[in-house]
Amino acid sequence: xxxxxxxSTPARTDERSFSLSRFIPLGERIVGYGLLLxxxxxxxxxxxxxxxxxxxxxxxxxxxxxxxxxxxxxxxxYLDVIYLPDSGRQLVNSLVFALGSTxxxxxxxxxxxxxxxxxxxxxxxxxxxxxxxxxxxPAQSQIVPVFLIVQKIxxxxxxxxxxxxxxxxxxxxxxMILPTAATPFGIFLMRQFFTRIPIEYEESARxxxxxxxxxxxxxxxxxxxxxxxxxxxxxxxSAWNEFIWPLILTNSRDMATLQIGLQLLxxxxxxxxxxxMAMATLITMPIIIVFLFAQRFVIDGAVTSGVKG
Amino acid sequence: xxxxxxxxxxxxxxxxxxxFLAPALLILFLSLLLPAIATIGMSFTDISFLRPTNWVxxxxxxxxxxxxxxxQAIGNTIYYTLGVTFPTMALxxxxxxxxxxxFPFRIVFRTIFYLPVLTSLIAAAxxxxxxxxxxxxxxxxxxxSLGLGPQPWLSSPNLAMTALIIMAVWRDFGTAMIIYLxxxxxxxEEIYEAARxxxxxxxxxxWRITVPMLAxxxxxLMIILIVQSFQVFGAIYVMTGGGPLxxxxxxVFQMYQTAFGYTEFGYSAAMxxxxxxxxxxxxxxxxxxxxxxxx
Numbered sequence: 143x144x145x146x147x148x149x150s151t152p153a154r155t156d157e158r159s160f161s162l163s164r165f166i167p168l169g170e171r172i173v174g175y176g177l178l179l180x181x182x183x184x185x186x187x188x189x190x191x192x193x194x195x196x197x198x199x200x201x202x203x204x205x206x207x208x209x210x211x212x213x214x215x216x217x218x219x220y221l222d223v224i225y226l227p228d229s230g231r232q233l234v235n236s237l238v239f240a241l242g243s244t245x246x247x248x249x250x251x252x253x254x255x256x257x258x259x260x261x262x263x264x265x266x267x268x269x270x271x272x273x274x275x276x277x278x279x280p281a282q283s284q285i286v287p288v289f290l291i292v293q294k295i296x297x298x299x300x301x302x303x304x305x306x307x308x309x310x311x312x313x314x315x316x317x318m319i320l321p322t323a324a325t326p327f328g329i330f331l332m333r334q335f336f337t338r339i340p341i342e343y344e345e346s347a348r349x350x351x352x353x354x355x356x357x358x359x360x361x362x363x364x365x366x367x368x369x370x371x372x373x374x375x376x377x378x379x380s381a382w383n384e385f386i387w388p389l390i391l392t393n394s395r396d397m398a399t400l401q402i403g404l405q406l407l408x409x410x411x412x413x414x415x416x417x418x419m420a421m422a423t424l425i426t427m428p429i430i431i432v433f434l435f436a437q438r439f440v441i442d443g444a445v446t447s448g449v450k451g
Numbered sequence: 452x453x454x455x456x457x458x459x460x461x462x463x464x465x466x467x468x469x470x471f472l473a474p475a476l477l478i479l480f481l482s483l484l485l486p487a488i489a490t491i492g493m494s495f496t497d498i499s500f501l502r503p504t505n506w507v508x509x510x511x512x513x514x515x516x517x518x519x520x521x522x523q524a525i526g527n528t529i530y531y532t533l534g535v536t537f538p539t540m541a542l543x544x545x546x547x548x549x550x551x552x553x554f555p556f557r558i559v560f561r562t563i564f565y566l567p568v569l570t571s572l573i574a575a576a577x578x579x580x581x582x583x584x585x586x587x588x589x590x591x592x593x594x595x596s597l598g599l600g601p602q603p604w605l606s607s608p609n610l611a612m613t614a615l616i617i618m619a620v621w622r623d624f625g626t627a628m629i630i631y632l633x634x635x636x637x638x639x640e641e642i643y644e645a646a647r648x649x650x651x652x653x654x655x656x657x658w659r660i661t662v663p664m665l666a667x668x669x670x671x672l673m674i675i676l677i678v679q680s681f682q683v684f685g686a687i688y689v690m691t692g693g694g695p696l697x698x699x700x701x702x703v704f705q706m707y708q709t710a711f712g713y714t715e716f717g718y719s720a721a722m723x724x725x726x727x728x729x730x731x732x733x734x735x736x737x738x739x740x741x742x743x744x745x746x
Contacts, residue, residue, distance in 0.1 A: 171554075174549065177549075178549060178560055181546070181564070182560055182563045182564070185563055185564055185566065185567060185621070186563055186566070187589075188567075188575070188578050188579065188582060188621070189566065189570075189578075191578070191581070191582060191589050192578045192581075195581065203587060204586075204587050205587065206586060206587050206591075206592065206595075207589075207591075207592030207593075207595055207596055208587055208588070208589050208592045210589075246478075249474075250474045250475040250478065251475060253471045253472070253474065253475065254471060254472045254474075254475035254476070256471060257468045257469075257471035257472045258472070261464065261467065261468040261471065262464065262468075263464060263465040263467075263468035263469065264465045265465075266468070269472060269476070272479075272484075273479070276479055276483045276484065277734075277738075278730075278731060278734035278735065278738065279483045279484075279487050279727075279731075280678060280681075280682055280726070280727060280730040280731075280734075281482075281483065282682040282684060282703055283490075283682060283703060283706070283723050283726045283727050283730065284482075284483070284486035284487065284490060284723070284727075285703075285706065285707060285710070285723075286490065286493070286706070286710045286716055286719050286720055286723060287485070287486035287487075287489035287490050287493065287720070288482060288486050289710075289711075290489070290716075291481055291482075291485060291486065291489070320478065320481065320482060321481075321482040322482075323478045323482075324474070324475040324478040324479060326479060326483070329475055329479075354464075354467050354471075358471075379569065382571065383570075383571035383572060383573075385571075385572055385573050385685045385688075386684060386685060389688075390707075390711070401571055401572075401573040401574075404573055404574060404577055405573055405577070405688075405689055408577045408580065408689070409689075415581055415584070415587075418577060418581070419578070419581065422574040422577050422578055425571060425573075425574050426570050426571065426574045429569050429570070429571070430566065430569055430570075433569050434562070437562070
């Protein structure tokens with residue numbers, strides 16, 4: 143959210159920068175640029191090495207010291223990744239997991255956020271306090287009970303009604319998506335957004351006799367597009383990059399995601415660094431490309447709607 | 452908030468609201484609330500699914516207190532957390548101050564500094580394993596060309612944790628930068644003008660105005676980084692597997708091994724409970740600070 147927050151007051155930054163630049167002498171500006179360029183290069187270096195190594199031939203990978211610019215362009219490494227026996231399956235798994243998690247977050251968090259922002263009901267304060275409280279529960283330290291709960295879901299994977307005798311939702315998409323399907327952060331984000339929409343939009347519809355769900359679906363949800371974009375991008379990114387839940391909640395090769403696949407490839411007996419780096423490049427690029435496009439969209443949406451998180 | 456009508460709705464409106472809330476609340480219950488309660492409950496048992504479960508009272512906690520490996524894991528976790536948190540904040544602040552004015556390519560620099568945050572942990576970890584590779588890796592390539600000897604990085608008990616910390620700082624300082632940039636926008640320009648008129652130097656403006664004005668942001672950021680670093684797992688799993696000689700074994704890594712390697716779920720739950728309360732404490736303090744910052 144802070145990505146958004148930092149962008150929401152561009153006008154003020156501009157004014158300040160103008161007054162500042164008058165005070166900065168040329169020499170200092172050159173030194174400043176130099177330092178920034180160095181920092182940017184140092185930050186980029188791991189990415190550049192990743193791409194460079196991914197294009198090297200087998201023999202070149204073992205040269206020491208390694209050369210930054212590859213001698214030839216060995217595109218075959220990328221084909222090797224694509225033709226790995228499990229990579230297609232892993233791509234499908236990653237996409238199903240990431241899209242499933244994104245869609246369920248968008249649906250469930252916006253419904254709950256709307257109720258908490260706009261509806262009057264008994265126990266509202268308690269529910270909201272619960273959501274805020276759960277923001278603080280460290281998810282990664284709950285790996286053991288979440289594993290057990292996913293295993294014990296009644297009537298799933300051969301379980302009886304008490305959740306025994308089967309494998310529950312382990313090794314299924316439903317099981318992987320469950321721990322990420324709605325987050326306190328997402329609910330909080332949507333609730334904050336809905337709270338800011340003027341009540342007049344709703345009141346005129348209510349006078350016309352519209353029901354809560356109609357108001358939500360026809361009026362508020364279209365207005366909430368910027369917040370939905372932010373939530374969607376963040377949900378997709380975190381599910382695509384997720385490692386611990388797929389690792390714990392699946393153990394068959396068929397259910398491995400790309401992240402697990404990359405880890406298996408790197409730790410495998412016949413790992414070749416150039417092929418490993420090619421796979422790392424292929425996994426990283428979609429998220430970076432989505433961000434480069436979404437950055438603008440997310441920021442524009444945030445500026446026009448005044449979302450701050 | 453003020454525009455909300457004050458009356459509490461009739462009974463069926465309450466049901467309507469819960470229909471909106473039900474799916475999300477069910478998921479939060481299953482993925483966060485019930486696990487938190489179950490962890491605490493399980494920590495008083497010897498549950499393993501291989502034999503009947505017994506209630507063992509505080510035995511797991513007594514065992515933890517005497518467990519040298521767990522103490523090493525706590526020490527490692529604290530070392531890692533301190534090593535990541537403070538350099539990350541310092542670099543994030545420097546980057547934010549540098550980028551908090553308008554100049555050509557500002558957005559390009561900001562995007563570059565933010566790229567590591569976007570990279571998946573596993574891809575980043577795999578790339579850094581290569582960078583640290585002792586015989587053909589670029590880090591040793593750089594060391595040799597600078598006239599320094601090659602180092603065994605991830606396979607040396609003395610260097611492995613430092614190597615992990617460097618990677619984590621690289622990955623996290625973009626987050627700190629973005630949060631600091633948001634904080635910097637809230638400092639009124641008049642304060643800077645006044646200081647400049649008084650002839651304050653750039654360094655003293657940074658140290659005496661910017662840093663104190665960012666105090667609540669800094670504290671909030673520190674809590675986020677501490678809570679996150681306390682839970683480090685993926686990087687350790689990929690890069691060192693807890694080795695060499697247990698020098699990079701952290702609490703969550705040991706929890707994972709105890710539960711899924713040795714099937715001692717009860718003992719693992721006791722570790723998790725200790726971690727849970729430590730993190731909760733930090734989060735509560737952080738939330739308090741954040742609230743005060745908003746007010």
